[in-house]
Amino acid sequence: xxxxxxxxxxxxxxxxxxxxxxxxxxxxxxxxxxxxxxxxxxxxxxxxxxxxxxxxxxxxxxxxxxxxxxxxxxxxxxxxxxxxxxxxxxxxxxxxxxxxxxxxxxxxxxxxxxxxxxxxxxxxxxxxxxxxxxxxxxxxxxxxxxxxxxxxxxxxxxxxxxxxxxxxxxxxxxxxxxxxxxxxxxxxxxxxxxxxxxxxxxxxxxxxxxxxxxxxxxxxxxxxxxxxxxxxxxxxxxxxxxxxxxxxxxxxxxxxxxxxxxxxxxxxxxxxxxxxxxxxxxxxxxxxxxxxxxxxxxxxxxxxxxxxxxxxxxxxxxx
Amino acid sequence: xxxxxxxxxxxxxxxxxxxxxxxxxxxxxxxxxxxxxxxxxxxxxxxxxxxxxxxxxxxxxxxxxxxxxxxxxxxxxxxxxxxxxxxxxxxxxxxxxxxxxxxxxxxxxxxxxxxxxxxxxxxxxxxxxxxxxxxxxxxxxxxxxxxxxxxxxxxxxxxxxxxxxxxxxxxxxxxxxxxxxxxxxxxxxxxxxxxxxxxxxxxxxxxxxxxxxxxxxxxxxxxxxxxxxxxxxxxxxxxxxxxxxxxxxxxxxxxxxxxxxxxxxxxxxxxxxxxxxxxxxxxxxxxxxxxxxxxxxxxxxxxxxxxxxxxxxxxxxxxxxxxxxxxxxxxxxxxxxxxxxxxxxxxxxxxxxxxxxxxxxxxxxxxxxx
Amino acid sequence: xxxxxxxxxxxxxxxxxxxxxxxxxxxxxxxxxxxxxxxxxxxxxxxxxxxxxxxxxxxxxxxxxxxxxxxxxxxxxxxxxxxxxxxxxxxxxxxxxxxxxxxxxxxxxxxxxxxxxxxxxxxxxxxxxxxxxxxxxxxxxxxxxxxxxxxxxxxxxxx
Numbered sequence: 001x002x003x004x005x006x007x008x009x010x011x012x013x014x015x016x017x018x019x020x021x022x023x024x025x026x027x028x029x030x031x032x033x034x035x036x037x038x039x040x041x042x043x044x045x046x047x048x049x050x051x052x053x054x055x056x057x058x059x060x061x062x063x064x065x066x067x068x069x070x071x072x073x074x075x076x077x078x079x080x081x082x083x084x085x086x087x088x089x090x091x092x093x094x095x096x097x098x099x100x101x102x103x104x105x106x107x108x109x110x111x112x113x114x115x116x117x118x119x120x121x122x123x124x125x126x127x128x129x130x131x132x133x134x135x136x137x138x139x140x141x142x143x144x145x146x147x148x149x150x151x152x153x154x155x156x157x158x159x160x161x162x163x164x165x166x167x168x169x170x171x172x173x174x175x176x177x178x179x180x181x182x183x184x185x186x187x188x189x190x191x192x193x194x195x196x197x198x199x200x201x202x203x204x205x206x207x208x209x210x211x212x213x214x215x216x217x218x219x220x221x222x223x224x225x226x227x228x229x230x231x232x233x234x235x236x237x238x239x240x241x242x243x244x245x246x247x248x249x250x251x252x253x254x255x256x257x258x259x260x261x262x263x264x265x266x267x268x269x270x271x272x273x274x275x276x277x278x279x280x281x282x283x284x285x286x287x288x289x290x291x292x293x294x295x296x297x298x299x300x301x302x303x304x305x306x307x308x309x310x311x312x313x314x315x316x317x318x319x
Numbered sequence: 320x321x322x323x324x325x326x327x328x329x330x331x332x333x334x335x336x337x338x339x340x341x342x343x344x345x346x347x348x349x350x351x352x353x354x355x356x357x358x359x360x361x362x363x364x365x366x367x368x369x370x371x372x373x374x375x376x377x378x379x380x381x382x383x384x385x386x387x388x389x390x391x392x393x394x395x396x397x398x399x400x401x402x403x404x405x406x407x408x409x410x411x412x413x414x415x416x417x418x419x420x421x422x423x424x425x426x427x428x429x430x431x432x433x434x435x436x437x438x439x440x441x442x443x444x445x446x447x448x449x450x451x452x453x454x455x456x457x458x459x460x461x462x463x464x465x466x467x468x469x470x471x472x473x474x475x476x477x478x479x480x481x482x483x484x485x486x487x488x489x490x491x492x493x494x495x496x497x498x499x500x501x502x503x504x505x506x507x508x509x510x511x512x513x514x515x516x517x518x519x520x521x522x523x524x525x526x527x528x529x530x531x532x533x534x535x536x537x538x539x540x541x542x543x544x545x546x547x548x549x550x551x552x553x554x555x556x557x558x559x560x561x562x563x564x565x566x567x568x569x570x571x572x573x574x575x576x577x578x579x580x581x582x583x584x585x586x587x588x589x590x591x592x593x594x595x596x597x598x599x600x601x602x603x604x605x606x607x608x609x610x611x612x613x614x615x616x617x618x619x620x621x622x623x624x625x626x627x628x629x630x631x632x633x634x635x636x637x638x639x640x641x642x643x644x645x646x647x648x649x650x651x652x653x654x655x656x657x658x659x660x661x662x663x664x665x666x667x668x669x670x671x672x673x674x675x676x677x678x679x680x681x682x683x684x685x686x687x688x689x
Numbered sequence: 690x691x692x693x694x695x696x697x698x699x700x701x702x703x704x705x706x707x708x709x710x711x712x713x714x715x716x717x718x719x720x721x722x723x724x725x726x727x728x729x730x731x732x733x734x735x736x737x738x739x740x741x742x743x744x745x746x747x748x749x750x751x752x753x754x755x756x757x758x759x760x761x762x763x764x765x766x767x768x769x770x771x772x773x774x775x776x777x778x779x780x781x782x783x784x785x786x787x788x789x790x791x792x793x794x795x796x797x798x799x800x801x802x803x804x805x806x807x808x809x810x811x812x813x814x815x816x817x818x819x820x821x822x823x824x825x826x827x828x829x830x831x832x833x834x835x836x837x838x839x840x841x842x843x844x845x846x847x848x
Contacts, residue, residue: 553773621764651751
């Protein structure tokens, strides 16, 4: 019975997620379009709402091309391995005081541990394609994701020190009791988290692994059709998951005035976080590899460490 | 510790690569992301313009010059016509000269705007591209109204221009100029100060004065390295000596310096258009003899005429043998000469810098391959 | 002023190589033009034009090759960015074995322009570091800008 429930919950989340990704892609195109003086997609359905569905259908109908010199097994496995962890982390996210997945006491660690597997998908995809641009893209991607995993984790430690628990429900409840969201006392942590999450997600201005003006399409240059759609799905799923974690950790999760249901507050905050990423995409040029690494190791990690020290002092001082 | 085994890899960048602005190919030998050797390969767009010139009447070759640097076709038109006029020793009516200057300068701004947009696209910023094209569109509308074409104008004629300005066109241009002043100012404030942009461009792709002159680089690249050479000023052709404008230069010689020179040049071009619109006289737009196209027969002789295009110095070496077809037309295309330094400049740079440097040269492949 | 410059160039070249090296010094549309035989065009002359205090032609603007059916010519257009003056240097060579010393060691800008002239007219430039075809394919036959070149429309797929 338990397994059936688990299965049903997973299917429900997947369905919601697919809808979410569909509209996240549409929203991104609309938002960036508006910022670039153009209407964005507007042909399929009112306000272009069916655009992504049409795109996905097109991708599904396309021929599945596997390059002759590719390492076939790894090539096929890579998109799955990129998507699976991004979806698995959804298991621990809590959407409201009543709706949520597994209520485990190591929620944050599980999230971070599983999510770092996505980089394997990038590496395998780029390596197995047997394409020079894909190889460059995947090597850049792995270097970048390994480097930015560190500040991402360090930025969260401040919150965990304050709460004293790794459980996501506890973290939200702590914010409710404290009467303010962690974005205020943990602002440094929030800033580091937001910046490193951009690098983690390969979004502009840190979209080096798929820099189209340099590497054509980066690690998924050789992918087409369904497998390409899988990579896109993984990317946006992961983005939603990271935005969900940011909401829980720093923006008070489902907390908000009672005139809207808790789950709506959660969603709104996720949307707000994602909007910031879209905004940056439309605004900034791309950074350079060496600058990106310097920034990660010489700025973000020290700042995150400083945040931990300050939080610890505060915690000890307050008893 | 045992030595790490590494080997260089040959990477073919182009001819179908998003940042090569057309069909340009670079054979790179890379060690990781560092370039060890770069060999430019071109000619994919070669149409034999110089050969074609020998088969046509003098006036029939004008449309072919449009297709060299198709982003800045007016100056190409001009320099060809001016070379033939010099062989013929013809005077061009005042009004035609003014129309030539206005169209050339409008076209220069349009060309720089395309460069501005695509350059930022190359280094990863998507939005400026669409803003630049919005304003380029207004300019192309103006040029369309006077010449009937948006890019390949075929507007200048030997001895004048083809069409007179339609009613109210000058006023419209004046309005466009006002609009452009504001918009280009806005572009400047939005992008020039951007931290990521500055980090990508300052100190990248440095060229010294000696290098620039020895490699024959011209236009904004030369002025970005502190060489105040602008043929409109140093060797005034047409009626450029009547206008008050500056030659913007920068000392640093890096990618950012070239960027700033081009931004500043757009303002200077606006100044020229403003003055030209205010001074333009009434009168003929083409000499009487220029209307009889079959009869254009320059006396035997040869001349080299050069002008300042948006990419640099464009030149035409025209040789006549007294017949109604040119004996030889040699086109000196600025992009073709400017691109030659790539093989020297790219060694030791990363692939990301390659895109920033190649973009800063503002190369148009139609012109490189002729 | 142009006449004085022309006399100056002629004098300097003549002191270097002896009298009558320059075939016909003329003013072409107000700009000095000197005509040399390809045998007299060497590195010393090129360096003289480039380095001499009073000449300083540091900018090579254009290289043009012409086929005159009985002989061939290469025309270099030099400009001095420092002294702001200008010269045409015309080098005549035979049509059977067209060779003109390369200016590439002195002016790097000659690199591509001489390659183009070689490509389209088949003039050899000894001293050039990498004289290969540039615009046409490596296995192209003939040199299109020669007057006796026959465009084979069939081979090009035009007929």
